[in-house]
Amino acid sequence: MTSESLDAFVNNLETYGKIYGPVKTGESCSFQEISQSKEMALNYSRTMIPPKKFFLKLKERMFIFDERECEYEETLEDGKIVVFGIHPCDIYALKLMDKIYLDKNPDKYYQMRRENATLIGYSCHPDEYCFCQSQGTNYAVDGFDLFLHELKDKFLVRIGSEKGNKIASENSKFFMDVESSDIQEFREAEGKREKEFTLKLAINGLTDMLALSYESDVWKEYADKCFGCGSCNLVCPTCRCYDVVDNVNMDLKSGERQRMLNSCMLKKHGLVYGGKNFRPTRVERLRNRFNCKGSLREDMMNCVGCGRCTVYCPSKIDYVEVLRRVRGEL
Amino acid sequence: MSNELNPYLPRPANVTSVKNESLDTKTLRFRLINWTAPFQAGQFVQLLLPGVGEAPFCIASSQSDPKHLELTIMRRGIVTTASQYLRPGDAVGIRGPLGKPFPVSAFEGKDVLVVATGIGIAALKSLILYLVENRGKFKDVTLLYGARFPEDLVYRDEIRRWSEKIKVIITLSKATPDWAGLRGRVTDHLNEVELNPSTVAAVCGSPAVMTSIADELVNKGLKKENIYVSLERHMKCGIGKCARCLIMGGLLVCKDGPVFRASEIDIRAIGE
Numbered sequence: 001m002t003s004e005s006l007d008a009f010v011n012n013l014e015t016y017g018k019i020y021g022p023v024k025t026g027e028s029c030s031f032q033e034i035s036q037s038k039e040m041a042l043n044y045s046r047t048m049i050p051p052k053k054f055f056l057k058l059k060e061r062m063f064i065f066d067e068r069e070c071e072y073e074e075t076l077e078d079g080k081i082v083v084f085g086i087h088p089c090d091i092y093a094l095k096l097m098d099k100i101y102l103d104k105n106p107d108k109y110y111q112m113r114r115e116n117a118t119l120i121g122y123s124c125h126p127d128e129y130c131f132c133q134s135q136g137t138n139y140a141v142d143g144f145d146l147f148l149h150e151l152k153d154k155f156l157v158r159i160g161s162e163k164g165n166k167i168a169s170e171n172s173k174f175f176m177d178v179e180s181s182d183i184q185e186f187r188e189a190e191g192k193r194e195k196e197f198t199l200k201l202a203i204n205g206l207t208d209m210l211a212l213s214y215e216s217d218v219w220k221e222y223a224d225k226c227f228g229c230g231s232c233n234l235v236c237p238t239c240r241c242y243d244v245v246d247n248v249n250m251d252l253k254s255g256e257r258q259r260m261l262n263s264c265m266l267k268k269h270g271l272v273y274g275g276k277n278f279r280p281t282r283v284e285r286l287r288n289r290f291n292c293k294g295s296l297r298e299d300m301m302n303c304v305g306c307g308r309c310t311v312y313c314p315s316k317i318d319y320v321e322v323l324r325r326v327r328g329e330l
Numbered sequence: 331m332s333n334e335l336n337p338y339l340p341r342p343a344n345v346t347s348v349k350n351e352s353l354d355t356k357t358l359r360f361r362l363i364n365w366t367a368p369f370q371a372g373q374f375v376q377l378l379l380p381g382v383g384e385a386p387f388c389i390a391s392s393q394s395d396p397k398h399l400e401l402t403i404m405r406r407g408i409v410t411t412a413s414q415y416l417r418p419g420d421a422v423g424i425r426g427p428l429g430k431p432f433p434v435s436a437f438e439g440k441d442v443l444v445v446a447t448g449i450g451i452a453a454l455k456s457l458i459l460y461l462v463e464n465r466g467k468f469k470d471v472t473l474l475y476g477a478r479f480p481e482d483l484v485y486r487d488e489i490r491r492w493s494e495k496i497k498v499i500i501t502l503s504k505a506t507p508d509w510a511g512l513r514g515r516v517t518d519h520l521n522e523v524e525l526n527p528s529t530v531a532a533v534c535g536s537p538a539v540m541t542s543i544a545d546e547l548v549n550k551g552l553k554k555e556n557i558y559v560s561l562e563r564h565m566k567c568g569i570g571k572c573a574r575c576l577i578m579g580g581l582l583v584c585k586d587g588p589v590f591r592a593s594e595i596d597i598r599a600i601g602e
Contacts, residue, residue: 062338067380067421072339105569108336211579211596241573244566248381255381259566262574269574272564273385273406278537288576295580302580 017080050237093237121147129307230263340423375426388453402452447535476516
């Protein structure tokens with residue numbers, strides 16, 4: 001696909017749903033609804049809020065209930081969307097979410113939105129906070145419908161799903177066959193990109209290293225810096241904790257059940273009845289978060305190396321630095 | 331309704347009876363309306379009180395009756411307090427059964443020790459009932475039950491019945507002068523149980539107690555993989571999504587537990 005045809009291609013994507021793309025808002029970027037490709041800042045580094053927001057709403061209604069009839073009516077409603085310009089790390093993060101939300105007990109709400117969404121990936125260049133190369137999430141093998149690799153005056157497009165194949169064949173006028181010169185150019189661009197990564201994190205055996213560092217002083221040191229605000233959870237593409245509340249109507253008999261994203265850095269997270277808190281201080285909460293991110297889900301770590309928690313931490317706690325300290329490298 | 335498809339939707343149940351166990355603890359019996367919950371000992375359910383909220387409780391009845399569930403609830407938080415006001419006929423919602431049960435078939439032919447402290451016995455009751463009902467499958471079965479005050483003891487009538495089939499040791503840590511039975515903590519009385527290297531233990535109590543019992547049993551020669559603990563955490567989804575019940579090592583109490591082998595988890599994780 002040539003660079004010129006991007007505008008027309010994006011316009012055509014409307015057939016597949018509302019288009020969301022990275023738009024510059026203030027100092028950061030955010031996935032917003034767009035009508036044409038010019039509105040997008042496709043050379044963005046990372047959005048503040050990851051694309052999980054399309055699948056796990058900050059707040060959503062699960063069902064309404066009526067005590068008198070003992071009835072629970074689920075509320076499912078959502079339209080089709082196209083998420084354009086999603087980076088490899090965020091694609092991996094969604095793959096991780098899929099492992100949790102689409103296991104043998106699939107989450108209906110998540111599943112519905114996931115099926116309604118078309119993901120179009122877009123190549124990126126790392127900045128000083130990206131460590132996706134260390135996490136092995138810098139190149140998306142699957143998990144997208146289409147993936148656009150930006151070359152000099154064209155895009156190399158990879159198809160990642162049947163849906164992607166359908167879109168490509170329905171828009172075949174935009175696509176040309178790949179020639180050997182394109183492959184050469186793609187290879188060079190990828191090779192150059194691999195060398196652009198400056199931030200490295202040794203992840204071999206990190207899970208065990210974290211378990212062995214349970215009593216480490218590092219946790220106390222960083223917990224003293226931590227505000228316990230939960231920003232890292234909000235911006236993390238793999239953080240998925242949620243809370244559930246019932247909102248009762250004035251008749252005290254009917255109401256709705258809502259769920260909203262929660263944060264393990266907040267005090268309430270480890271609280272059980274009788275006031276017992278399993279993670280009473282920031283030390284335990286910080287250690288818990290790093291243990292969670294460093295634990296393995298099948299073959300993947302719960303962290304994709306997007307760097308958001310470091311960038312958006314108001315107390316400037318550097319995720320990679322903490323793990324290096326835990327390992328004793330610093 | 332598409333309950334089969336949406337695991338978040340509770341299914342209807344009615345309260346059929348309420349039994350006072352102690353000053354702040356009641357056992358509620360529920361009849362499931364047009365559905366059954368074929369559960370195994372050790373599993374739990376999410377009890378929803380419309381307009382109040384939802385909380386997880388281990389099933390405290392026999393797995394031979396999947397049409398009725400019993401939950402023993404101590405008044406502590408919001409849902410548990412509201413549940414004290416339930417009366418026969420009241421409607422509630424139930425999701426479950428959830429979680430991994432005790433692997434009872436692995437207990438067969440072995441000595442079984444059940445250690446419960448306080449209301450922790452509610453989480454072990456379904457297991458005790460299974461052991462009592464299938465007594466012939468197991469060698470020596472012992473229930474070591476500890477509480478603080480005499481009035482904290484629950485399941486009094488049932489324990490009397492169980493003691494005809496299994497050995498029961500009850501100890502109180504804050505006994506009143508008129509208490510004729512044993513005094514002290516459960517760990518003080520582990521010596522009274524004959525333990526051998528193949529003994530299987532199931533433990534539930536407060537986190538600190540579970541940690542010390544697990545340590546003590548390991549010291550006495552039990553294998554870590556033969557010690558089972560039933561953990562409790564705050565839960566929202568019950569099916570491994572919301573991560574409220576995360577413990578050390580990325581394990582989720584709702585999905586990977588609530589019953590864990592002591593070898594599976596970091597013993598420190600019991601308390602954290």
